[in-house]
Amino acid sequence: MTRDILTNNSSKESLEAAWQRGTFFKQFGINYRWSPIVFDERYKSLDTQRAEAEALNPYGIGADKEPVRAGDRSPNATGLLRIDGGQTTSLFDIFGPTHHTVLIFGSDAATVDPIIEYCRSCPVGTVVSTAVLPSSPSDGAAASAVGTGADLLLRDRDGFAHTDYGLTQGQSIAVVVRPDGFVGAVVHGVEGIAKYFGLIFGSRA
Secondary structure, three states: OHHHHHHOOOOHHHHHHHHOOOHHHHOOOOOOOOOOOOEEOOOOOOOHHHHHHHHOOOOOOHHHOOOOOOOOEOOOOOOEEEOOOOOEEOHHHHOEOOEEEEEEEOOOHHHHHHHHHHHHHOOOOOEEEEEEEOOOHHHHHHOOOOOOOOOEEEEEOOOHHHHHOOOOOOOOEEEEEOOOOEEEEEEOOHHHHHHHHHHHHOOOO
């Protein structure tokens, strides 16, 4: 930016253009997809050259836009209905700097419930399990018993959570959001959850 100001000062217009701060100055592109303590089971292997290039623009725009990946900043989602009391909330109201938040999407009890059970075995206060049911009331009714043991039970009423995390309604997957607000892992089941928290906590108590 300094170089542009010093070299593009021949006119008022060029100087004003040189002073403009691009979106990279806002640091929203910061990510750590490359970190050994995050992983995404949807991507079987890491192409280091491609990963380095993608890290420069992790979120993409337009046709280049791709689902959020482990190591990316976690997006918000509004219009989430709390099953226990009927209040509307958002993911940013659930995330916190003192705990991991495990977002468990899907209506398959065989997938969802073991993840919730594992979260209970983690050190007290470090993990908040959050079951996110589909937006359709009929789907929710079919899965009324799924996720009832979670710390939070939500219905994705407007579908924003599924859309922003690149999921289809009914797809079973878990997303671990770290205390710093970044995605630590995207996994298909409890084995992936155990692998991730094994990296964070070592052997569980």
